[in-house]
Amino acid sequence: MSETIQKSNPIPENEPVYVPRVDVRENAEGFVVVADLPGADEKSVEATVQKNVLTIEGWTQLEKPQGGEELGREFGAGRFRRDFALPDAVDPERIQARAKNGVLTVTIPKKEEVKARKIQVTG
Amino acid sequence: MFEMKIGPRTPWTVFDELESIQEDVNRLLSGEEAPRFARRARAAYPPLNVWSTAEGLVIDAEMPGVDPQAVEISVVGDELSLHGKVNAQEPAAGETVLRRERPAGEFERTLQLPFRANAGAVKATFKNGILRISIPRSEEEKPRKIAIEAN
Numbered sequence: 001m002s003e004t005i006q007k008s009n010p011i012p013e014n015e016p017v018y019v020p021r022v023d024v025r026e027n028a029e030g031f032v033v034v035a036d037l038p039g040a041d042e043k044s045v046e047a048t049v050q051k052n053v054l055t056i057e058g059w060t061q062l063e064k065p066q067g068g069e070e071l072g073r074e075f076g077a078g079r080f081r082r083d084f085a086l087p088d089a090v091d092p093e094r095i096q097a098r099a100k101n102g103v104l105t106v107t108i109p110k111k112e113e114v115k116a117r118k119i120q121v122t123g
Numbered sequence: 124m125f126e127m128k129i130g131p132r133t134p135w136t137v138f139d140e141l142e143s144i145q146e147d148v149n150r151l152l153s154g155e156e157a158p159r160f161a162r163r164a165r166a167a168y169p170p171l172n173v174w175s176t177a178e179g180l181v182i183d184a185e186m187p188g189v190d191p192q193a194v195e196i197s198v199v200g201d202e203l204s205l206h207g208k209v210n211a212q213e214p215a216a217g218e219t220v221l222r223r224e225r226p227a228g229e230f231e232r233t234l235q236l237p238f239r240a241n242a243g244a245v246k247a248t249f250k251n252g253i254l255r256i257s258i259p260r261s262e263e264e265k266p267r268k269i270a271i272e273a274n
Contacts, residue, residue: 016149017149018149019145019149021224021225021226022222022224022225023210023220023222023223023224023225024220024221024222025214025218025219025220025221026218026219026221027215027217027218027219028217031221034188034225036187036188036225036252037187037252038185038186038187038251038252038253039185039251039252039253040251040252041251062172062183062253063255064174065174065176065181065255065257066176067176067177068174068175068176068181069174069175069176070172070173070174071173071174071175071180072171072172072173073172073173074167074170074171074172074185075170075171075172075185101187101188101189101249101251101252102186102187102188102251102252102253103187103188103252
């Protein structure tokens with residue numbers, strides 16, 4: 001992923017933007033950010049890294065059934081955005097993002113030099 | 124006419140409250156009078172959108188990341204039930220959970236339909252984290268045109 005991805009769909013001012021729910025996990029290799037983006041696909045999601053800030057943004061969409069009359073609504077769709085401050089110890093060049101089943105998974109590897117190493121103790 | 128029965132839900136987390144506060148603040152800052160989206164129902168999982176169509180009902184369930192194979196949909200008479208597990212996997216060994224906002228665990232939700240369904244003709248599709256269930260009316264409940272006999 002390059003450091004600057006052209007924003008093809010900048011968020012217009014005044015448009016409400018919702019904050020997606022995320023899980024964040026850390027393991028020896030790095031961090032994993034998992035975001036719920038129901039109604040979004042890989043074309044409507046963008047992940048950007050700039051100055052140690054990871055931004056995920058885009059839009060989700062609802063498909064109205066043909067000839068359908070709305071009876072009840074408990075969820076909506078629209079613009080979303082969320083920023084994450086990255087620790088210094090990660091490698092922004094190797095961040096990967098994947099969208100599947102309405103979930104975006106961003107894998108953020110740690111720099112090689114900060115990974116914990118097991119040191120052999122000799123007697 | 125449309126009554127939602129609320130089943131067991133996923134555990135409430137402090138993030139639900141924080142997110143709701145955040146939504147309120149965003150709304151205040153944006154100067155909007157009314158929420159643009161209906162407030163997410165915290166009480167039940169999955170959240171549902173419901174439409175009436177010529178054939179019956181179309182119901183969308185918001186379930187990002189769910190394995191469609193792990194969702195059981197049953198329609199009996201005038202009742203629809205959704206049952207299954209979402210994000211149920213435990214963190215792997217050596218993994219630390221830093222933040223957990225996404226709903227996880229077992230869910231069950233039952234919906235009273237405004238008609239008896241043709242259970243054999245119910246269809247379900249899953250796309251981008253949204254489960255769409257189409258429920259046609261049973262044949263007996265379809266409106267019929269009654270011919271008036273001339274005497």
